[in-house]
Amino acid sequence: MGHIKLTNVTKSFGAVDVLHDINLEIKDGEFVVFVGPSGCGKSTLLRMIAGLEKPTGGELAIDGKVVNDVPAADRGLAMVFQSYALYPHMSVRQNLAFGLENTRMPKVEIAERIGEAARMLEIEPYLERRPGQLSGGQRQRVAIGRAIVRRPVAFLLDEPLSNLDAELRGSTRAELAALHARLSATMIYVTHDQVEAMTLADRIVVLRAGRIEQIGTPLELYNRPANRFVAGFIGSPHMNFLEGTLEASGSDRAVATLKGGHRLEVPMAGGAVAAGSPITLGVRPQHITLDAGENSIPAKIRLVEALGSETVLHADVAGQKVLVVAPGQHDLAPGADIRLSLAAAPIHLFNDRGLRLERAV
Template structure:
């Protein structure tokens, strides 16, 4: 096991720079998730660590070794891809041991390592089957098993669950979390799904346009985001943002009618634009005159999501009890504790503290 350190890591394609001098330290045994929207550079960064993309500038260390110019096969990493990439003519056992056979390992050692990986992944009963006789989740476990038998210093996962249906994704999330707990290896995982990031990670790295926006534990990013982008990306459903203006030392939001928010942070100058961040979980609604009306209610068993609209561009999501009976189309007011609100500069979108 080894940690991974990036020092001013840069990636360019010709004149186009896609990774902008990133510094990052991933501790030994840590489960680190790169998350962000499509095109933010998370898969490129993972491939740079793997050696599948040349690093244009800066350094990459795995443990104490500078691997910036080291061949991928000598970096001590194993990568699990979005596609399973299994050999269809080979059995599960043969697929999992293929890499060791190619490097000339003794047959007894290969059998021992494949058997141990199969135990960890609960694949003992499938070792003689071929991939076509397996479900999608089982195939992905075989791909992970192929990585395990190599005994890498670092595991790299590139959106490994995106091809699975919703139920299998949940099951495989649990399997990967259990795998990390059992073997304790350093793992770096790429996803655009913030739910995967929140449930799997020890550390989340939020990326946007090749820059790191914030690094921290899942709950730290959820409770203490540095800017609007992180606040809106982490959490499901996403945080609501209300346009507001500073007036008389308070924040006035058109969607709240005459109600002004007594902010608990240092506000910018009079007349400045401010964004008020409110998570759906801290909101409730009550009937009454308001710019907002209840448009749609989604019932999800014990909870429901109310979608409020103002007839223009605004849409607010509120988490409520599923048994509440406010008719759709009713005008409703937002109710919340100002202490639960977050405030962001309207121009820079940085958090006001």
């Protein structure tokens, strides 16, 4: 139950193609997060699975059955909307009951299911209130409750936390994770927030401009991003990118020259790129250290943000911006010259098409 498979699915609104050739298989009980910048098509993809949009091409199957022409109501899915979409003129109880009444379920069973969900989500005290009388967090629980009582094949969640404030978002995120563990149902979750994606997902699907950029577990995406886009999207603050040229390559090492002439030794499988080709180095801000030793480059500090536990340095390396997150507190002032060491950093290399070059093992 809850196995969803998309084969060559496309979607266009009029002449505008919003999704190209999506292939994706979601296993039963899996927590999959669609992530990407706004307008990448992730919500459309979710709504297509829900049955609220019809695919233009390709095949969508739930539990082995093609459901392209099955209306939303009959797919056995439940959805939590970004705005929660609670019926404002109904009480919380009526909101939860509405979907069940439509299936002509006996009243006793409806009451039972609502009671169970209300206990689970701790919304029992508000059952007789209207959504307008609830706080954002409470509304969010009701929205989830409305999905839970349906006992769906899979839960579809469309940016369910985006209307909550930062603190509540953190705690609700943890509760969602616990809920998934408890229900062990398939969940598809759409967000533009990579932190939510990293913390919740079994697997993340990164989308950009209607195409899947990469599918993988959170750590796969973090450690082995398929391309520059994924590398920049996953991880906070963003990965630093330094433009340069490949100088010479050995069997497992190569030397790159950055703009401005600094030379760096980088790991690379031999022969992946011809010498003299343009190349981009990717280094996460947390992996740069303030050492002057081997494999270090000179930089000028532009801005210092002292956060207490760590210090964020905005530096300039021969005209290219570099962000450094250094643990602890540092007594540095803008304008100071320092050296940044990449010795301990996993350096990612991207070719001129933005694809990541496999590191030497």
